[in-house]
Amino acid sequence: MLARSKNAIDAAVKDCSRKCAGPVIDYLHFTNLRGRYMKVTPEIDPDRKRKILQYCRFHPKATVGDIAGSLRKSEAQTARYLETLQADGSLTRRWVVNMDELGWCHKYRIDVRINPRELNESRDLPPSGSEWGTTNPQEMLAHYLMDQFMEAEDAKAAPDAIIEDVTILLGDPADLCILVRVKDPRALYTFITEKVRGTLGVENTSTCTEAWSAASARERRKDMNGDSGNSSDTHPRIEK
CATH class of the missing domain: 3.30.70.920 (Lrp/AsnC effector binding domain/regulation of amino acid metabolism (RAM) domain)
Incomplete structure (x- = not known):
């Protein structure tokens, strides 16, 4: 699909959404006049965004599979949600050193x-x-x-x-x-x-x-119990 401007891209996205009777799935790739690719990330509705952020807040070591299980979405779809949240600054993953x-x-x-x-x-x-x-x-x-x-x-x-x-x-x-x-x-x-x-x-x-920290004590306890988040097997998965 050839996109000459941002307005053309927006129009194409709306057209795809209308034909699909729902939000545009996953990623849409458009080629501009110079043959370069522009990637449009999927939008996340506020309720789903809140659920993801809340889950990650209480399970900071959760895997993509854990998060996908809590949402009842596929890992591929969840990974795209996470990429969108990282792109807009809502979510950051980093190493934490003891x-x-x-x-x-x-x-x-x-x-x-x-x-x-x-x-x-x-x-x-x-x-x-x-x-x-x-x-x-x-x-x-x-x-x-x-x-x-x-x-x-x-x-x-x-x-x-x-x-x-x-x-x-x-x-x-x-x-x-x-x-x-x-x-x-x-x-x-x-x-x-x-x-x-x-x-x-x-x-x-x-x-x-600083003599003692409740947050540190809880984190150590979770590490001892091997808690990285709820296991993805505990949630029925809906693949889309």
Whole structure:
């Protein structure tokens, strides 16, 4: 089918939908004037999208077969749904590393109180703001801390501490919260007194240790039980 413009593609899709008495199945490929292919992904109705996202939320290790079983759809059709959700940013699949296995087994929360005047006068923050597209002073400080103390992938020597995240707090005595990991608790002293408190705009800090996590405990329990999501055999499958 020859498509000269986006309008022609839309018209072709609607025509196919009308003739098929339903939404266009799977993928439609159109050839443009230069012989290149353009792929139109299948639309997902809001209810089905919600079901997929909700299932993946509670079963983050689910396979395509598991998700297909919960939807009573074929794996091929489900894979196309998942590809569409990944394309529009609704769903992301990535590796999650157990930081304890790399030796970063001590996790701390550092609450930071800022000095607004010093923060606005800092010349170190604008480059981080430009790189990450923000002029908000607190956001620039958060990015600056991440840039300065995040572990480099190709680093020859491991740092004393790594920052996992920096968040802005509202309605709390602190203004920022730094989540940091160290291999040796003794490294935390130098990290806070020399690096964090030495940053212009940081007025004072308050530190606590993360002793236990319910989410981590549940994840370990699921791993021990081999739970990757509901087995696809528990759902009647409808192949389409």
